[in-house]
Amino acid sequence: MKIKGPKEFWAGLMFIAFGLFFLAWALANYQMGSAVRMGPAYFPSVLGGLLAVLGAFVLIDAFVEEGPKVSRFHFRPLIMILLGCLAFAYTLKPLGLVGATALLVFIGAFGGNEFKLKEVAILYFVLVIFSVLVFVKGLTLPFSIWPAFME
Amino acid sequence: MDIFANLALGFGVALTPFNLLMCLIGVILGTLIGVLPGVGPVATIAMLLPITFNLNPIAALIMLAGIYYGAQYGGSTTAILVNLPGEASSVVTCLDGYQMARQGRAGPALATAALGSFFAGCVATLIVAMFAPPLAEVALKFGPAEYFSLMVLGLVAAVVLAHGSLLKAIAMVILGLLLGLIGTDVNSGVLRFAFGISELADGIGFVTVAMGMFGLAEIIANLEQKGEREVFTKKVTHLWPRKEDWKRIWAPILRGTFLGSALGILPGGGALLASFGAYTLEKKVSKYAHEFGKGAIEGVAAPESANNAGAQTSFIPLLTLGIPSNAVMALMIGAMMIQGIAPGPQVMTERPQLFWGMIASMWVGNLMLVVLNLPLIGMWIKLLTVPYRILYPSILVFMSIGVFSLSNNPFDVLLMGIFGLLGYVCVKLACEPAPMILGFILGPLMEENLRRAMLLSRGDPMTFVQKPISAGFIIASVILLVIIALPALRKKREEVFVEET
Numbered sequence: 001m002k003i004k005g006p007k008e009f010w011a012g013l014m015f016i017a018f019g020l021f022f023l024a025w026a027l028a029n030y031q032m033g034s035a036v037r038m039g040p041a042y043f044p045s046v047l048g049g050l051l052a053v054l055g056a057f058v059l060i061d062a063f064v065e066e067g068p069k070v071s072r073f074h075f076r077p078l079i080m081i082l083l084g085c086l087a088f089a090y091t092l093k094p095l096g097l098v099g100a101t102a103l104l105v106f107i108g109a110f111g112g113n114e115f116k117l118k119e120v121a122i123l124y125f126v127l128v129i130f131s132v133l134v135f136v137k138g139l140t141l142p143f144s145i146w147p148a149f150m151e
Numbered sequence: 152m153d154i155f156a157n158l159a160l161g162f163g164v165a166l167t168p169f170n171l172l173m174c175l176i177g178v179i180l181g182t183l184i185g186v187l188p189g190v191g192p193v194a195t196i197a198m199l200l201p202i203t204f205n206l207n208p209i210a211a212l213i214m215l216a217g218i219y220y221g222a223q224y225g226g227s228t229t230a231i232l233v234n235l236p237g238e239a240s241s242v243v244t245c246l247d248g249y250q251m252a253r254q255g256r257a258g259p260a261l262a263t264a265a266l267g268s269f270f271a272g273c274v275a276t277l278i279v280a281m282f283a284p285p286l287a288e289v290a291l292k293f294g295p296a297e298y299f300s301l302m303v304l305g306l307v308a309a310v311v312l313a314h315g316s317l318l319k320a321i322a323m324v325i326l327g328l329l330l331g332l333i334g335t336d337v338n339s340g341v342l343r344f345a346f347g348i349s350e351l352a353d354g355i356g357f358v359t360v361a362m363g364m365f366g367l368a369e370i371i372a373n374l375e376q377k378g379e380r381e382v383f384t385k386k387v388t389h390l391w392p393r394k395e396d397w398k399r400i401w402a403p404i405l406r407g408t409f410l411g412s413a414l415g416i417l418p419g420g421g422a423l424l425a426s427f428g429a430y431t432l433e434k435k436v437s438k439y440a441h442e443f444g445k446g447a448i449e450g451v452a453a454p455e456s457a458n459n460a461g462a463q464t465s466f467i468p469l470l471t472l473g474i475p476s477n478a479v480m481a482l483m484i485g486a487m488m489i490q491g492i493a494p495g496p497q498v499m500t501e502r503p504q505l506f507w508g509m510i511a512s513m514w515v516g517n518l519m520l521v522v523l524n525l526p527l528i529g530m531w532i533k534l535l536t537v538p539y540r541i542l543y544p545s546i547l548v549f550m551s552i553g554v555f556s557l558s559n560n561p562f563d564v565l566l567m568g569i570f571g572l573l574g575y576v577c578v579k580l581a582c583e584p585a586p587m588i589l590g591f592i593l594g595p596l597m598e599e600n601l602r603r604a605m606l607l608s609r610g611d612p613m614t615f616v617q618k619p620i621s622a623g624f625i626i627a628s629v630i631l632l633v634i635i636a637l638p639a640l641r642k643k644r645e646e647v648f649v650e651e652t
Contacts, residue, residue, distance in 0.1 A: 007579075007580050007581050008316070008319075010580050011319055011322075011580040011581070011582055014576070014580065015319075015322045015326070018326055018329070019325075022329050022344070025344060026343070026344075030341055030343060031339070031341075034610065035605055035610035035612070036605060036606060036609055036610035037606065038338075038598075038601070038602045038605065039339065040336040040338070040339045040341040040343055043332065043597075043598040043601065043602075044329060044332050044343065044344075047325050047328055047329050047332075048329065050325055051322060051325045051326060051329065054318055054321055054322040054325065055322060057318055058316070058318050058319055058322065061316075061318065068581075070579050070580065071375075071579060073579065074371070074374065074375045077370075077371045077374035077375065078371050078572070078575060081367060081370060081371050081374075081547065081571070082367075082568045082571060082572065084547060085367070085547065085550075085551050085564055085567065085568050085571075086561075086564065086565060086568055088548075088551045088555075088564065089551065089555055089561035089563075089564030089565065090561045092555060092561065093561075101548055104544070104547055104548055104551060105544045105547075105548065108543070108544045108547045109540065109544050111371075111374060112374055112539075112540045112543070113374070113540070114540060119540075119541070120544070123541055123544060123545070127544070127545055127548050131548060131552060135552055135556075139202060139205065140205075141552070141556050142559065143552075
């Protein structure tokens with residue numbers, strides 16, 4: 001058997017995996033109840049089963065109909081963007097807005113096609129000043145501005 | 152007439168200086184973000200949602216509605232000038248608007264879009280004011296069975312309008328429903344699918360999901376594309392349409408407005424269907440059909456009026472039934488819930504000020520858009536020339552701050568990252584995220600109503616087809632699914648969406 005529609009193939013597998021996971025987890029951990037008094041497992045397991053069945057149909061489609069290829073995954077933007085956001089979130093408390101934004105902007109900018117240090121540095125200064133004024137001073141979000149060791 | 156008393160009440164609320172200011176800020180921010188290439192209204196609203204948290208409910212909703220119109224208007228500006236639709240509903244505007252810009256007629260195209268939208272906005276506001284109260288009255292009589300069936304119909308309609316594969320769209324809805332169930336089950340108090348993570352007890356915030364699936368995933372996907380875009384900045388001179396333009400646009404604006412208003416009310420409808428319908432209709436009836444696709448001004452006037460009309464009338468199902476008809480309305484529901492308002496027919500009777508204030512502010516927002524945008528167009532154009540490598544880190548900063556501030560917890564940002572990853576995978580596999588967001592919002596509501604309906608009927612599922620209104624919804628859903636699954640129509644639907652992309 002030849003996979004004719006790679007997008008359908010992987011999408012089908014993804015849906016089956018999600019469906020079976022929710023179905024199995026619900027059945028294993030929560031009470032099913034009855035149709036009259038539905039337990040916490042009832043709705044999710046029905047939906048999970050339905051999702052797995054639909055996924056199977058999508059998968060079958062992949063062997064029947066020609067479809068476009070899955071275009072290449074670009075790992076650099078993907079990883080840099082996600083990494084930048086996480087770095088921001090987990091350093092906001094210790095490093096303050098000034099430090100955390102630096103990590104986000106520089107790591108994030110590294111995920112793009114060009115990286116010009118000077119330009120990114122200027123962008124960072126503008127963004128930090130703007131964020132401090134709008135979010136901390138204006139909207140009074142409880143963020144510290146400077147890193148904890150500097151205060 | 153009651154309407155006038157009600158509208159007067161609404162304008163009384165909307166025209167207070169504070170609410171006017173909120174509306175203004177919303178419209179400006181919405182346009183500002185919406186005009187940025189590659190940022191659609193859903194991402195815009197999700198991004199700006201946190202700034203409304205500190206406001207009172209009325210001001211917050213007025214501001215959000217302003218953001219929505221602004222974003223939509225900004226989207227058509229990018230469509231005309233850069234041939235880059237900010238969202239699906241301005242795709243058709245690209246066809247003729249961009250051609251007009253290439254011929255040096257970007258000004259009239261932009262003015263037509265603004266004026267058409269304004270006219271449509273006025274009419275649609277009246278329609279909302281007329282039709283929402285009787286509908287809400289009907290909806291007050293709905294029991295759990297009716298609600299469940301209505302949600303099924305809404306989700307089915309949303310699926311039919313999604314791009315690409317029908318099966319995948321249904322699967323995305325169900326995935327959304329499942330993800331919506333994460334958190335504490337209200338009936339039993341059991342913590343579901345939390346995997347021992349205490350932050351998941353209240354479920355996943357929909358802002359987090361929307362920002363990940365739409366915001367982050369969009370940025371990552373945009374970064375794949377290289378190459379400069381052609382922007383027509385210097386050619387925007389004569390803004391005002393010429394005399395012969397006026398003669399050509401008034402009828403399309405009228406037709407677009409009425410078609411758009413009608414289509415916007417349908418569940419799953421809204422701006423997208425409206426603009427497509429209007430463009431197709433115009434192509435059929437216009438004397439200038441041969442010019443379509445080559446810069447016909449009707450091709451801008453009709454869909455722009457229609458999508459604004461549709462955008463507004465899609466508030467009808469939201470305000471009366473509490474059912475979102477598209478991803479933007481799903482965000483609005485989420486915003487209402489955060490403000491402690493349970494969306495549904497009771498909003499109108501219990502909080503008339505909120506209800507009518509919001510309707511009146513729709514008109515005010517539209518007026519502001521016209522008054523502001525025509526003179527400010529030069530500024531918006533400048534924004535278009537900002538390179539993406541400057542834009543996206545800024546967007547990242549605002550999104551991260553916004554999501555972090557939801558509960559002052561880095562965990563939400565982590566979740567946003569996970570949904571960003573899921574969203575990127577979905578882009579790669581051609582699975583639409585919009586149906587998933589709808590499912591995500593409706594998941595808990597659907598389960599709740601299903602449980603209640605089944606309890607009332609003592610476990611007999613026939614209750615959904617025995618009650619006439621509920622049966623009507625179910626039959627409509629089945630008919631929709633059957634129609635769309637028919638081979639001939641399926642092909643036609645695929646063609647429509649191919650034309651779009």
